[in-house]
Amino acid sequence: MKRTPHLLAIQSHVVFGHAGNSAAAFAVQRMGVNVWPLNTVQFSNHTQYGHWTGQVLDCEQIPSLVAGIAAIGELAQCDAVLSGYLGSAAQGEAILEVVQRVKAANPKAIYLCDPVMGHPEKGCIVAPEVSAFLLEGALPKADVLCPNQLELNTFCGRQAQSLEECVSMARSLLAKGPSTVLVKHLFYPGKRVEDFEMLLVTAAGAWLLRRPLLAFPKAPVGVGDLTSGLFLARLLLGDGPVQAMEAAGAAVHEVLLETQACASYELQLVRAQDRIAHPRQRFPAQAL
Numbered sequence: 583m584k585r586t587p588h589l590l591a592i593q594s595h596v597v598f599g600h601a602g603n604s605a606a607a608f609a610v611q612r613m614g615v616n617v618w619p620l621n622t623v624q625f626s627n628h629t630q631y632g633h634w635t636g637q638v639l640d641c642e643q644i645p646s647l648v649a650g651i652a653a654i655g656e657l658a659q660c661d662a663v664l665s666g667y668l669g670s671a672a673q674g675e676a677i678l679e680v681v682q683r684v685k686a687a688n689p690k691a692i693y694l695c696d697p698v699m700g701h702p703e704k705g706c707i708v709a710p711e712v713s714a715f716l717l718e719g720a721l722p723k724a725d726v727l728c729p730n731q732l733e734l735n736t737f738c739g740r741q742a743q744s745l746e747e748c749v750s751m752a753r754s755l756l757a758k759g760p761s762t763v764l765v766k767h768l769f770y771p772g773k774r775v776e777d778f779e780m781l782l783v784t785a786a787g788a789w790l791l792r793r794p795l796l797a798f799p800k801a802p803v804g805v806g807d808l809t810s811g812l813f814l815a816r817l818l819l820g821d822g823p824v825q826a827m828e829a830a831g832a833a834v835h836e837v838l839l840e841t842q843a844c845a846s847y848e849l850q851l852v853r854a855q856d857r858i859a860h861p862r863q864r865f866p867a868q869a870l
Contacts, residue, residue, distance in 0.1 A: 587818035588616045588659045590684065592644065592677050593666025593696070593807065594628075595621035597636075600849040601628040602667050605804030606811030608851055609833070612858050613815040618660070620647055623669045628803045638669030644676040648683060657687040661818050666696040666807055667708070671715040678723055692817070695724035695760075696810040697733050722759040726817075728810040730767045742770045745781075745790070749870060752783040761785065762823050766809045780809075782827045782867065789824050789867040791831050796838050802849050809834050812858075824867050832861035 589610060594602030603619040610617050622644075625636035651657050663684055665677045681693045697716040699708055717737060721727065731748070735741050738751040748770055752763040761784060768779040778795040782788065812833050816826035836857035840850040851858070 586614065586616055587661045587815075588618065589662045589664060589811075589814065589818060590618045590620060590648070590660050590680070591664045591666075591811065592620045592622060592680070593664065593698075594623045594625065594669075595619065596625050596628050598627045599803070600808075600851060601804040602807050605807040605849060605851070606664075606666075608855075609808055609837070609858050610811045610815045612855050613812060613819065613833075614859075615815045615818055618651070620644065622667060622673050630803050639673070641670060641672035641676045644673060645679050645683070648680045652683065652687065657684060660684050660688055660691055662692045662694060662814055664694045664696065664811065664814055665720070666810065667698040668712045668715070670709055671711040671719075674712065674715040674719055678719060681723060692725040692814075693723060694726040694728060694810060694814045695720045696728045696806065697721075697737070698806075699733050699736060721755065724760045726762045726764065726814065727755060727760040728764045728766055728806075728813065730806055731765065731769050734765050744770055744772060745870075748781055749783060749788045752781060752788070756783065756785060764810075764813055764823075764827060766806050780827060780831055782823055784823055788870040789827065790870055791827055791865055791867045793831055793835050793865040796835075796842050798842060798847075800847055802838070802841055802847060804849050805834060805838070808837065808849065808851075828864055828867055829861075832864050833858045835863070835865070836861050 591603050596604045607617045607619050623638045625634045627634050663681050668674050684691045699713045742748045755763050763783045765781040777792045780791040809830055812830035813826050816829045837854045840854040844850050
C-alpha cells in the first residue's frame, strides 16, 4: 500500500467559515493527504467581515508544539511544511526554525510559503512587519512560493504591466531561493476580464492556466489558501508542478461553482468535496 503523505500546515484558523487552515485542511485531506494543522491565529471569522474576535498564538508555541511531535518520534513522517497567514513576524521566525527541524528529520521535506500580505482594499489585516519578514526571511528559505499578483509585485518592487513582465518577475524570484513559483491569481493591463489566470514558473519553463472567472457579488475569502494547499497536496501525491497546478485549478473551480450556485460568501467545501477529489473539467496549462 502506498504511504499517505503528511503535511504540517501552519496558518490561520477561523471558527466560522473558511480561511487559512479552515479552507485548506479539509480539501487537502479529501485529496488523500494527512494534515497536521497548527493555527497561527484563532479568530471567530475572517477579517474581511470587518469585525472579528480571537487571538494570535504566542510565537513560542509553534516550535514547542512541533517539539512535542518530535518527542513521540513522528516528525520524520512530515513530508512538507506550509505556512500562510502570520499574526506576527516573530511567528515567521519560529516557522523557519520549525522548517529547519523538519528538514533535519526528513531531508526530502519541502517548504511551501504562501506569503499572505495585507490588502486594505479587501480588508485583509496583516501586521506591517510581516511583509518585511516574508521578503527577507521566508523567500530565501522557501522551496515553493505561492504569491498572488499583489504579493508578486511587492516581492519585485514594481507593478507588472504585461504577462511577459509577470513571467520575468516570477523568474527573478527563483534566483533568490524557491525552485517553484506559482502565482495564484494574475491581473495585469491587457488581461481578458472573462478569464482567471494562474502562472507557474520553474527552472524548466513557464506555464499559464486559464479558467472562466466566476462572478460573485462579493468575492469569497480563502481561495488562495485553498489553492496553495491543493497544489502542495498534488505535489506530495506525486504530480509534477504542471499537473499539480492543473489539478488544483480544476478543484478550486469546482468549489467556486458550488459556492456561486449557493449564492454564498463562504466557500462551499463540504458540498463540493467529491468534485475536489474528482473534478469534472480540467484546464490544460499552456507553455509560454
